[in-house]
Amino acid sequence: MEIKIVKDILDANEQLAQRNRKLFDSNNLFAVNLMSSPGAGKTSLILQTLKGLKGKIKIGVIEGDVSSSLDAEVIAKEGVPVVQINTGGGCHLDANMLSTALDNVPLKDIQLLLIENVGNLICPAEFTLGEHRKVLISSIPEGDDKPFKYPLMFHKADAVLINKIDLLPYLNFDTQAFSRTIEGMNQKVEIFPISCATGQGIEEWVSWLLTQMGHPI
Amino acid sequence: MEIKIVKDILDANEQLAQRNRKLFDSNNLFAVNLMSSPGAGKTSLILQTLKGLKGKIKIGVIEGDVSSSLDAEVIAKEGVPVVQINTGGGCHLDANMLSTALDNVPLKDIQLLLIENVGNLICPAEFTLGEHRKVLISSIPEGDDKPFKYPLMFHKADAVLINKIDLLPYLNFDTQAFSRTIEGMNQKVEIFPISCATGQGIEEWVSWLLTQMGHPI
Numbered sequence: 001m002e003i004k005i006v007k008d009i010l011d012a013n014e015q016l017a018q019r020n021r022k023l024f025d026s027n028n029l030f031a032v033n034l035m036s037s038p039g040a041g042k043t044s045l046i047l048q049t050l051k052g053l054k055g056k057i058k059i060g061v062i063e064g065d066v067s068s069s070l071d072a073e074v075i076a077k078e079g080v081p082v083v084q085i086n087t088g089g090g091c092h093l094d095a096n097m098l099s100t101a102l103d104n105v106p107l108k109d110i111q112l113l114l115i116e117n118v119g120n121l122i123c124p125a126e127f128t129l130g131e132h133r134k135v136l137i138s139s140i141p142e143g144d145d146k147p148f149k150y151p152l153m154f155h156k157a158d159a160v161l162i163n164k165i166d167l168l169p170y171l172n173f174d175t176q177a178f179s180r181t182i183e184g185m186n187q188k189v190e191i192f193p194i195s196c197a198t199g200q201g202i203e204e205w206v207s208w209l210l211t212q213m214g215h216p217i
Numbered sequence: 218m219e220i221k222i223v224k225d226i227l228d229a230n231e232q233l234a235q236r237n238r239k240l241f242d243s244n245n246l247f248a249v250n251l252m253s254s255p256g257a258g259k260t261s262l263i264l265q266t267l268k269g270l271k272g273k274i275k276i277g278v279i280e281g282d283v284s285s286s287l288d289a290e291v292i293a294k295e296g297v298p299v300v301q302i303n304t305g306g307g308c309h310l311d312a313n314m315l316s317t318a319l320d321n322v323p324l325k326d327i328q329l330l331l332i333e334n335v336g337n338l339i340c341p342a343e344f345t346l347g348e349h350r351k352v353l354i355s356s357i358p359e360g361d362d363k364p365f366k367y368p369l370m371f372h373k374a375d376a377v378l379i380n381k382i383d384l385l386p387y388l389n390f391d392t393q394a395f396s397r398t399i400e401g402m403n404q405k406v407e408i409f410p411i412s413c414a415t416g417q418g419i420e421e422w423v424s425w426l427l428t429q430m431g432h433p434i
Contacts, residue, residue: 037255038338038367039359066339068365089369091308091339119366120337121255122283122308141358141381142256148285149336150255152306164358170387 013127016095020102020130027107030213031115033093033131035153037146038119040139041163043071044196045205046114050078052206053112057215060110062101064093064118071116081106092123095130112213121150133158133212140164140171144178147185154182158212159190161205166195230344233312237319237347244324247430248332250310250348252370254363255336257356258380260288261413262422263331267295269423270329274432277327279318281310281335288333298323309340312347329430338367350375350429357381357388361395364402371399375429376407378422383412 024031034042046061053059061082063072072084083104085097098115105113115131117124125134136157138146141164147154154160160182162175179191190208194201241248251259263278270276278299280289289301300321302314315332322330332348334341342351353374355363358381364371371377377399379392396408407425411418 037336037359038363039254039356065366067368070362070365089339089343091337118339119254120308120339122306122335122337126306139256139358141356141384142254145287146255148287149282151284167358167384167387170384 010126013095016099017128017130020095020099021132023102023107024113024130024132029107029110029113030133031113031129031131032209033115033117033124033129033134034137035117035121035124035134035157036119036137037121037139037142040119040137040142041196042116042119042137043074045137045161045163045194046075046116047078048194048196048199048202049114049206049209050075050080052202053210057112057210057213058110059112059114060105060107062098062105062113062115064097064116066090066118081110087118091118091120092127093117093129094127098129112209121146121153125150125153125156135159135161137161137163138178140167140173144173144175144181147178147181151185154189155185157186157189159192159205159208161201162191162193163196165193165200166198227343230312233316234345234347237312237316238349240319240324241330241347241349246324246327246330247350248330248346248348249426250332250334250341250346250351251354252334252338252341252351252374253336253354254338254356254359257336257354257359258378258413259333259336259354260291262354262378262380262411263292263333264295265411265413265416265419266331266423266426267292267297269419270427274329274427274430275327276329276331277322277324279315279322279330279332281314281333283307283335298327304335308335308337309344310334310346311344315346329426338363338370342367342370342373352376352378354378354380355395357384357390361390361392361398364395364398368402371406372402374403374406376409376422376425378418379408379410380413382410382417383415
């Protein structure tokens, strides 16, 4: 009975996600769903991506949070269109929330939409939004055992960014073993070690993103 | 309609939680619900707590995970009774899952039950398990804005442990501002800066825990 309800919810979500996807495609807009644990660096990555693509690609941002608009305020200072979604206690964005937020995004004026999901490694993996790519940020301090513990998220990601590599000297994290584990679970994944604090690896990430959009540098 | 369903689920959970609580009390057992983001240090804290209370208090552990039994295997090496709950995709423990797991815990042989919840700052705050205390581990690398973003969790915690303080020299984290924010949201909260890597602050945490159990040192 419980499983039936969950399936109905996911089916309804899938239909709305396909509608969002059509809206993106009809506007030649590439959408990326950014997911991570709380504090792994989603907003910092958006800031670095805005910097890396300045003058090249027009970007809009959707900020998903349980409550507060702290991140949206930070992003708005960069002069890009940003829309806040507060889930009001909900632990993930869904296609319906996104659909409503899209009414306030200037779809015709942007080429790339960065969607910051709620900080959570579990439910966001189950709710597709209509995005073209799912990007997971996993940070060094969280530990290299995370793929075993949150397998669906690592399985579904098109790219995994290993953030905070500037902290590697101070932590026990085996980057090679971590990458091998993810590659074992996910044949299509691209992995980028980065530091949003120092900018290391951002060029490779931005270059990959442009290629995915059909705009290779 | 959706709100009604959520309320029914939480009401049913509350009744089962009260049953768990009675079971704890009839066995003179103190139960602690440990919650945090993925990788903030729940298992490391359990290991430090086992060490700090060795020879003083008999402890049992319940390990909650989406999948895998990595943490339970680590804990079992310490020679304490440990029971694994896999939520099978679920993003939090609930009172019913705990009730089932309790059938396998030697309740009469232990005085303290440490329950490691699923790594998630959102839903575990809504599902009470029958525990005597809710303990939140928030780690320095997650950033000092977390109370604003996950307010319910910080509001409900009886204690907040600020873990990974050994990384303070390498990160921009304002411990005083962080503590003031939490105290503003939660009048009863106790805050302990700790490092499970170096052992710093563990004595104060263990001492508080013993006092809560009615066993002051």
